[in-house]
Amino acid sequence: MTSAARTTADQPVPVLRDFGGGPFGIYVHVPFCATRCGYCDFNTYTAGELGSSSSPQSWFEALKGELETAAREFEALPSDTPPVETVFVGGGTPSLLGGDGLAGVLDAIRANFTLAAGAEVTTESNPESTSPEFFDRLRAGGYTRISLGMQSAAAHVLKILDRTHTPGRAVAAAQEARAAGFEHVNLDLIYGTPGETDADLDASLDAVLSAGVDHVSAYSLIVEDGTALARRVRRGELPAPDGDVLADRYERIDTRLRAAGLDWYEVSNWAANDAARCRHNLGYWDGGDWLGAGPGAHSHLGGVRWWNVKHPARYADSVIAGGLPAAGWELLTDEERYTERVMLTVRLRAGLPLDDLDADGRAAADRVIADGLAERTGDLLVLTDRGRLLADAVVRTLLT
Structure with missing residues (x-):
């Protein structure tokens, strides 16, 4: 890259630039998972992997400290901090925090930033760690959108992916979220898993459509280096995803969803109408500004990008030490910004x-x-x- 990059050994705290004039959002990374899915290479940790070095409680205290520090840093910029148009709590498995824990995350954001009127507030959730009471608490706490990781309705596909929820739980969770008053509910699908058949995918699409959700995300399975799935493929235990099969599955998904009234607005995302589109992700694709809070989260402000310390314990130590918990930062060149603009915007229906x-x-x-x-x-x-x-x-x- 030709950017003016900085590293931990050089200058870990980014030199912030003014806001770029686009929408401003906040992403919060929750690094905890009950189990590790075999295909996942996200910055996540199980309780056994963390031991006593970190906990949801210590993570939350550090998160509050980072939000307070960021708000002070932003106050020093030439322009006023714009209101927060979108919040997205991802992971990991945010629903492991419970309804009260996730409400506390939003309260911490409100304590340091101003939420815009009609702000979109999303949390990801694993179907197995939700309940009607969970969704009621989130709705009362100010969340407006739920994204559920379904992946597949076929038990044997979930097993290969090391997903812990039962096949019907995702649909039930989506229906519980809608009953709690959530107008905007997303279900995630993964297609192309070894052993998945056309019939399996059709069953998954049947389940998605029966749930009455207004948004669907569908991603082809990617075998990421360093994952358990990659090791199984390398040993010959599982075949690698086939490109032709993936293309056929994508067309199958698109045909079914569009027939049901969900149209694509980004290559991997379909929505029932404009209001159902994920405004937070559109902020990324449209080159907006966002603060990424939590271990390993990435931020972008006026052409400056920085990324946080990844391990939850070291992240907390960095917050305590003062300043933003950045592991490194880079000032994007005009060439890099042009490249990213083309890469992201061309994927949009707009x-x-x-x-x-x-x-x-x-x-x-x-x-x-x-x-x-x-x-x-x-x-x-x-x-x-x-x-x-x-x-x-x-x-x-x-x-x-």
């Missing part, structure tokens, strides 16, 4: 403004259109259905 491309990029856009991977809609470049299957290739062409 399209990439052709005026955002340089001369080489506009010439490449003509080739992409000629290949049937995108179309010109006014002054926008919008992926075709075939182009969504080859979105990464479109990006490479635009940036070549």
Whole structure:
């Protein structure tokens, strides 16, 4: 990279820039999981892995300290801190904190930042650690959106993924969330798991649609280096995901969801209407600003990106030491910001403004259109259905 990068040994605390004028959100990372899923390479830890070095209580105290420090740092910037348009509590398994714990997280944000009127407040949840009482507490505490990790309705697929919930629990949890008053509920799917059949995927889609949710995210299985799943594939115990199968499954998902009234607005995300779209993720894709709080969380402010210390115990120690708990930071160059703009925006149904491309990029856009991977809609470049299957290739062409 050609950015002015800084590391822990150099200068761990980022030199903050002014807000970029886009939406401002806060992401909170909860690093705790009851068990480790075999495909996951996120910054998460089980109780056995942490031992006595960290706990939800010590994490929460450190989180409050980081939010207080960030609010002070932002006050020193030339412009006023904008109201928080979106909050997203992810992980890990945030629902392990319980309803009271998650309400406390939102209270800590409110104590240091101003929530915009109509702010979107989302938490991820594992279906097995939810209940009607849990959702009632979240709704009363100010949450507006629930995202549930379903992955599949097939028991043998869940077993390969090392997921602990029973096949029907995700649908039941979604229905409980809706009964608690949540208008916006998402279910996550993973497709292409070794052993998954077309019938398994159809059963998963049947289950999703029966739940009455207004948002679905569907991701192809990626075998990440260092995971238990990668080791099983390397030993020949499981086949690697097949690219042609993944493409067929994606088209199958898209056809079913669009027929049911959920249309794509990002390559891997479908929503029933504009209000159902995840505004927090749109903030990432549209180049907004956000504070990432918690172990390993990433932040972005006015072209400066920084990332926190990853281990929960060291994260807490960094907060106690004062300053932001950053492990490193980088100032993005104009070239890097251009690259990220193209990479992210081209994935959106709203399209990439052709005026955002340089001369080489506009010439490449003509080739992409000629290949049937995108179309010109006014002054926008919008992926075709075939182009969504080859979105990464479109990006490479635009940036070549």
